[in-house]
Amino acid sequence: MELMGVGGHRLIMVRPVSSNITRFADLFEMATHGPDVWVGESGWYPWGRVYGGQVVAQGLWAAAQTVPENYAPHSLHAYFIRGGEFTEPIRFEVDRIRDGRSFITRRVVARQSSGAILNLSASFHIVEEATDATAIPVPTTHSADELPNDDWGPLLERRPVPRDTERAQSWVRVPGPLGDDLLIHILGHVFASDDMPTEAVELEHPLGRPDWHSGDDYEHMYMGASLDHTVWFHRSAPADEWCLHDMRSSGVYSSRGISFGEIWSADGVHIASVAQEVLLREARPKR
Numbered sequence: 432m433e434l435m436g437v438g439g440h441r442l443i444m445v446r447p448v449s450s451n452i453t454r455f456a457d458l459f460e461m462a463t464h465g466p467d468v469w470v471g472e473s474g475w476y477p478w479g480r481v482y483g484g485q486v487v488a489q490g491l492w493a494a495a496q497t498v499p500e501n502y503a504p505h506s507l508h509a510y511f512i513r514g515g516e517f518t519e520p521i522r523f524e525v526d527r528i529r530d531g532r533s534f535i536t537r538r539v540v541a542r543q544s545s546g547a548i549l550n551l552s553a554s555f556h557i558v559e560e561a562t563d564a565t566a567i568p569v570p571t572t573h574s575a576d577e578l579p580n581d582d583w584g585p586l587l588e589r590r591p592v593p594r595d596t597e598r599a600q601s602w603v604r605v606p607g608p609l610g611d612d613l614l615i616h617i618l619g620h621v622f623a624s625d626d627m628p629t630e631a632v633e634l635e636h637p638l639g640r641p642d643w644h645s646g647d648d649y650e651h652m653y654m655g656a657s658l659d660h661t662v663w664f665h666r667s668a669p670a671d672e673w674c675l676h677d678m679r680s681s682g683v684y685s686s687r688g689i690s691f692g693e694i695w696s697a698d699g700v701h702i703a704s705v706a707q708e709v710l711l712r713e714a715r716p717k718r
Contacts, residue, residue: 453585455605455619458485459492467525469493473517474586481515481548483657484625485586486541488618490551493523494537495614502535502555504617509551509660519543533557563666569699575602575673587623590673599631599678599690607671619670620694620703624662628707629655631678632688636711658687658708665703668696678705686712 452458452474461471471489473481487509495504515521521541528536534556541549578590585606592600603626605619638652668674678692688711694703 455586455609455622456615458489458586458622459615459618461489461493461523464522467493467497467527469496469523469525470520471523472520473515474584475517477583479517481517481521482622482625483511483660484622486515486521486549487551487625487660487662488621489521490523490539490541490549491553491621492614492618493525494539494551494553495555497525497527497537498535498555502557503613504664505554505556506663507551507553507621507661509549511549511657511659512547513545514656515541515548516543516545521548528552533559565701567693567701569695569701570598570600570675570677570693572600572675572677575675575697578602587626589626592675594634597634597679599627599634599676599680599692601627601676602673603627603676604673605670607669609669609671613667616667616670617664620664620668620674621662623670623674623676624694624703624705625657625660625707627676627678627692628660628690628705629657629709629711631680631690631692632683632709632711635680635682635688638713652714654710654712654714656710658710661706663704666700668700668702673697674702676705683711686710 458471458474461469464470474485476482491504491507521543524540526538528538534554537553539551540547572592575590581589581591588604588606590602603623605622609615609619675695676692677695678690680688680690682688688709691706693701694705696702
């Protein structure tokens, strides 16, 4: 099946529109559509749109296909432009901004028939042996083994930490095994990194979390969306093992809130830092 997108780009369905992706690695089984262009598909998500962490991870994968293997991602900055449709393929167009001796820069635009849905910049750093020091303490919290699962789909396992602090915390892992390739584990951390930031902002909103109010659904309290997303990669750790996502927010203003946090391995390795700006409008009563 073909769909005609903005600018005349042809988007070819590589599987039926009812997504049957149940393995994380299947997200990166993309078809080549000319120089530095790949087309992939989406998993299914209960909220009816493409999960932001998925399209960011796929965009980073596309960028990495144009980079030598001795360079690894050290940061990404992404803008969510519009919600993605999981019934359509996603086209990833890579722009080779610069190839340096130590750093390589790429830009990726993800498109569907409605137009661009993501604009991502990624930087890759050649592997260097240098000082390694962590200046922040490992959060003290419940271990993953103490907590029940609260998954929203087959591509991510979650064990949220009870809210006994003002931080949004959850143990998260991508179902494995993912193998030994460093990139697939980085993509796993990127995929998972979009799960907790909105909750951290809700904790600072006067209305609080939807599940604090008996019978209240998210859509009855908020109209929300992720606006932009940043990840800095520090150290490697398996994404198919439990990792703690520890997020906090500085508050909400003009219907926007910012959350900041870290991803930690179970043995205390600071894997990555995350920042996200979230749109969180109070829902208006339906007429």
